[in-house]
Amino acid sequence: MDATPEKQERWDHRMETPLAVASGLFLGSYAVRVLAHDLPRVWLDVCLAVTLVTWAVFLVDYAVRFRLSGLGPLRFVRAHLLATVVLILPLLRPLQMVKIYEQVQRRRAKPRLTLYARVMAYSTLTVTLLGFAGALAVYQHERGAPGATIRTFGDSVWWACETLTTVGYGDVTPVTPVGRAIAVGMMACGVALIGAVTGSFSSWLIQTFAREDEKRPPGDFPGAS
Template identity: 45%
Template sequence: MPPPVPVAEPRIAAWDRRVDWWLTGLAVLFLVAYAWQVLDTSLTPAARVVLEVVLTGTWVLFALDYLVRIALARHRWRFVRTHLLDLVILALPMFRQLRALRLITVVSVLNRQLRDDARGRVVFYVVGSVALIGFVASLAVLEAERYAPDSSITTFGDAVWWTMTTISTVGYGDRYPVTPEGRLVAVSLMVSGIALLGVVTASIASWFVENLRRSDAVVERELDEVSADVNRAELQLAAVLVELRAINDRLDALERSSRPS
């Protein structure tokens, strides 16, 4: 789903605020139906048809959301140019072999709820994103690979193991996709792993920089306070010296006046 809309498109921003949670609910529904369809091998043909209707219906609603955003945009061609990936994600899954790409839309919608203040809640963001992307990728690669000849990913456990080794960029090589759809999932997963690693690295670096700046600010404030105290002490000392000189002058005057003529 699209990134945050710039201020130049207030109608789209208002639409996002209105439907964001509804789209999130649809994404969860899509994910549950897809997981059920992939994992439950004992489904009857009628149940599979029902799940397929749910999957297709939710995907159509995502497509309608994209069309509504285009209709609300003040600069429609610019909106299309800046959201080409969304258009591709929505268009390609019309082909049965690429329907797993619909899950990218689901991940993007759910990720909206995780990425707010990602630097401040990096642990929650990373754990949530890894769990979501890993589960989705495991489902997608299992569906693509389960019945392929010479496939090494035939169970959900195999799929999860392959996903974890791939997203962590370890890649043991004991499990690997052999179908074009599975390899497409692998590429997406590798990119996601690198992106998540970049988020963690950037967040940690930002945390260090912010703490160093905060420490510098504290030191500067303390130095300013010390400097102010020194200035006050110098002023008080100067006042004391003035009083001492005045007292000394009076004593000198008394001494002179007490001397016999």
């Protein structure tokens, strides 16, 4: 299979919808398995099968992208870090929808949103998907653990909000190794996302004030003679 930019672009375009559907199906089937764990075993098995099929879709997509790239394994991993992490960590698989949305926006001659609005939109979408997936994962591992303070899904959602915003009241905390590992990852993501939003907002304010100053006549500036 020859590695050409045209083939890679065609593959990206062809896989946008399947990957978005796979991401949604994964999140939906995982949510059903966690929140409706009292369902008959057959339905839980169906949800598990859907989860495995979505992983297979990501695996095939990753393998084809590797063949089309013409890169070595290490260079490909560095160039496609998000796809690699998503393939390894199922918890981050819903974030693939953010990447697909960005690809669709990039193909437009002129994006509908400004740069700063896109940063806000991507950050909001990322926080929502990551928070929901993280809350599901923590609830799954914490609800029956000895000494756990996260007993309901509501507790888990509250904890996810605390963690992503780096508030950390400490009223509910994970006690299992898996739950704490998820917490560390969500803390890192929360710091990065808050930094991106804060930096983008500050830059937007500076540029707005700079444009207003440029429109003023020289005599209107404070202290001008």
